[in-house]
Amino acid sequence: MTHDFTPWLAWLDEQHQQMLDGTLELAEINSGTLNHVGVNRVGEALARLCQPLGGEVEIIPVAPYQHLNSQGELDQFPLGDAVRIRKRPEAPLQVFLCGHMDTVFAVDHPFQQVRWLDEDTLNGPGVADLKGGLMVMINALMALERSPWADQIGWEILFNPDEEIGSPSSAALIADAAERVHLGMIYEPSFPDGNLAGERKGSGNFSVVVRGKAAHAGREHHLGRNAIRAMADFIAALDDLNGQREGVTINPGFIEGGGAVNIVPDLCISRFNIRLERVEDEAWCQQHLDRLLAEINDRDGISIELHGGFGRKPKKLSGANQKLFELARDCGAELGMSIAWLPTGGCCDGNNLAAAGIPNIDTLGVRGGKIHSADEYMFVSSLTERAKLSALILMKLATSTDRGWLGES
Numbered sequence: 039m040t041h042d043f044t045p046w047l048a049w050l051d052e053q054h055q056q057m058l059d060g061t062l063e064l065a066e067i068n069s070g071t072l073n074h075v076g077v078n079r080v081g082e083a084l085a086r087l088c089q090p091l092g093g094e095v096e097i098i099p100v101a102p103y104q105h106l107n108s109q110g111e112l113d114q115f116p117l118g119d120a121v122r123i124r125k126r127p128e129a130p131l132q133v134f135l136c137g138h139m140d141t142v143f144a145v146d147h148p149f150q151q152v153r154w155l156d157e158d159t160l161n162g163p164g165v166a167d168l169k170g171g172l173m174v175m176i177n178a179l180m181a182l183e184r185s186p187w188a189d190q191i192g193w194e195i196l197f198n199p200d201e202e203i204g205s206p207s208s209a210a211l212i213a214d215a216a217e218r219v220h221l222g223m224i225y226e227p228s229f230p231d232g233n234l235a236g237e238r239k240g241s242g243n244f245s246v247v248v249r250g251k252a253a254h255a256g257r258e259h260h261l262g263r264n265a266i267r268a269m270a271d272f273i274a275a276l277d278d279l280n281g282q283r284e285g286v287t288i289n290p291g292f293i294e295g296g297g298a299v300n301i302v303p304d305l306c307i308s309r310f311n312i313r314l315e316r317v318e319d320e321a322w323c324q325q326h327l328d329r330l331l332a333e334i335n336d337r338d339g340i341s342i343e344l345h346g347g348f349g350r351k352p353k354k355l356s357g358a359n360q361k362l363f364e365l366a367r368d369c370g371a372e373l374g375m376s377i378a379w380l381p382t383g384g385c386c387d388g389n390n391l392a393a394a395g396i397p398n399i400d401t402l403g404v405r406g407g408k409i410h411s412a413d414e415y416m417f418v419s420s421l422t423e424r425a426k427l428s429a430l431i432l433m434k435l436a437t438s439t440d441r442g443w444l445g446e447s
């Protein structure tokens with residue numbers, strides 16, 4: 039049986055101004071990840087914007103963010119609350135929809151204003167990543183709710199507060215949702231041409247503290263134990279791992295330590311990122327890290343400590359995930375969009391969901407680019423375009439009785 043979805047897709051055409059107004063409202067609230075007050079304001083605005091959807095709204099506090107400071111101690115920063123909205127948990131198909139509320143632009147960052155670059159291009163903090171996508175998600179669900187097939191789909195929205203720092207505190211909420219749902223729709227921006235991100239690399243962020251012993255560089259140099267030298271050796275050996283295993287890259291990205299040059303430095307901090315393509319690569323990296331740490335720890339008067347870990351597993355496409363992409367491609371074709379999916383080195387909450395075995399598409403948000411910079415932009419016409427894509431995917435899922443493919447590994 040074929041269904042006519044046009045009335046609900048046409049309804050989305052009428053929502054353009056409302057979606058744009060919502061995007062502007064959300065983008066004008068600073069929600070740098072550590073501005074928990076701003077993130078909570080975004081959460082309140084979203085709860086209000088979602089009211090027409092119905093569903094049970096929960097405000098969920100998350101654990102504070104821990105960050106190693108330049109003294110080698112862990113600082114704690116409060117994060118905004120997550121917002122979860124659930125409707126029809128008894129429906130045959132359960133869909134998880136996720137979008138983050140935070141941005142990379144701190145409250146004191148110069149980039150705070152939205153401005154038009156031309157009549158279709160909006161430049162502003164978080165417009166593409168991913169406040170425009172939040173409006174796309176909400177409106178696609180509204181179209182589904184207005185359609186006669188809504189009863190087939192139960193849904194669960196998660197607005198999380200910490201994606202831009204790797205979702206350390208909301209990861210547990212994503213894993214929890216994965217227990218209940220069949221598939222995921224995440225509203226990161228698509229590529230500027232509308233293509234989607236397919237496979238994604240895994241990623242780990244690490245901090246290292248080396249402690250040595252301070253001494254006067256002139257009178258008692260022999261009593262000192264130089265933390266900078268030990269860190270330099272560690273980083274050199276770490277960087278030498280590059281090229282030793284296919285798909286694994288290591289980027290030492292930050293270093294801080296020492297002070298006056300007449301004192302042997304007793305403290306040095308560094309941070310690095312690892313990207314990998316296969317889950318097995320994690321164990322390989324861990325083995326080498328353990329070996330390098332042991333070598334430094336064996337030195338007289340020197341200690342080294344590692345913090346952090348692999349927060350994002352690589353996203354591989356299961357059979358079910360392939361089928362989900364094919365569905366998106368077919369829906370795109372019906373709407374006159376050509377959609378492909380391409381691998382990327384970047385990570386997002388789609389990695390976490392895939393690691394939990396849930397097929398998902400994680401770039402269903404607006405078309406845009408130059409994210410994480412003051413040149414971030416979105417194509418405003420993509421608000422309705424992408425809301426229609428999501429709505430059509432949802433309505434096709436709702437009207438199809440063949441759901442066996444969702445279990446394909």
Ligand SMILES: [Zn+2]
Pocket residue numbers: 138167168201226227
């Ligand atoms: Zn994002």
